[in-house]
Amino acid sequence: MRVAIVTVGDELLSGDTVNTNAAWLGEELTDRGVSVERVTTVPDDVADIARVVNEYRAEHDAVVVTGGLGPTHDDVTMAGVAAAVGRDLESHAEAREWLTGEGGYSADGLVEGTTELPARARMLPNTEGVAPGAVVEGIYVLPGVPSEMKAMFGQVAGEFDGTETFTTVVDVDEPESELIDRLDEVRTRFDVTVGSYPGDSVRVKFTATDPTTAEDAAAWLGARVDLVEER
Known part of the structure; x- marks a missing residue:
């Protein structure tokens, strides 16, 4: 299995935050026998995210994207992934149900945009935070907060396999x-x-x-x- 990793965030490019997610994901995937062929960091920009994700999904079996999830002004990863696969962002009913049920949030307390995912994407619940992840056309979108990312990756780790080394x-x-x-x-x-x-x-x-x-x-x-x- 051939995989590319895309980490999103201006803070990673400026050096304000150390990119530990890329190293952790690379090790986890390699341990599963997966061939990690690209690791790229892009800014919080919809066009940049869409361009890189679209290029990598054409060349790899899966793309793991981490960072930039949530409802704030610079959380644009879902919009970039949606653009890469030519889908609209839509309020995801399952994400809303999980957050207001298992997550313990009230519907009125959810910030607008929190539950928006690419149309027909599979929702990944965030057991350590708020913003849900998603899987769409071989693209796995995970949070940037390390504890949230690791917990969410654990939900889909079994979908990544290869020859054990x-x-x-x-x-x-x-x-x-x-x-x-x-x-x-x-x-x-x-x-x-x-x-x-x-x-x-x-x-x-x-x-x-x-x-x-x-x-x-x-x-x-x-x-x-x-x-x-x-x-």
Whole structure:
């Protein structure tokens, strides 16, 4: 399954808020065997949201959008998604019923726009907040508040699947530039994906569809490099 993630918010682009949602979703989806191929942040702008979501839904099995839900002036994600799929925003009866029933809100107390979703979308209740999410044409629209996003993703996590993968990591005490030949050779010898991430050391990550292959590749490299000593 091929998935793209779109995070929405001017505060993410300005650096006022750290984009932890993208990292969390990427890890969760990868753990489910899903191939996350794009992570993009867009501003609170209907046209930008519609353009990116429309492009990604044509290229991927699903698009996960997070942020910008609610009735305030800069909460325009639902309008952008509706534009991407060519549907109107409509007051969603099920969303209103859930909020006035399970949610404990009065009909008069709901701010105008709270229950508006793209026409014929599937409503996702927000068990940790107010603004509902939605699923429409393979687009999963989730809140931006991390606790709300995580709870809502839990409702649909079973709809994301792929080939389970296994990873093994080796910490190497050599410059990344000096590892090129050995990394090329380990890719040739083993059916693994290899990622190298420099920092205080070089973290080499092996990913395979079975644990033995990942472990064998890690062992082969580990015997041919200087490893970081455990303290």
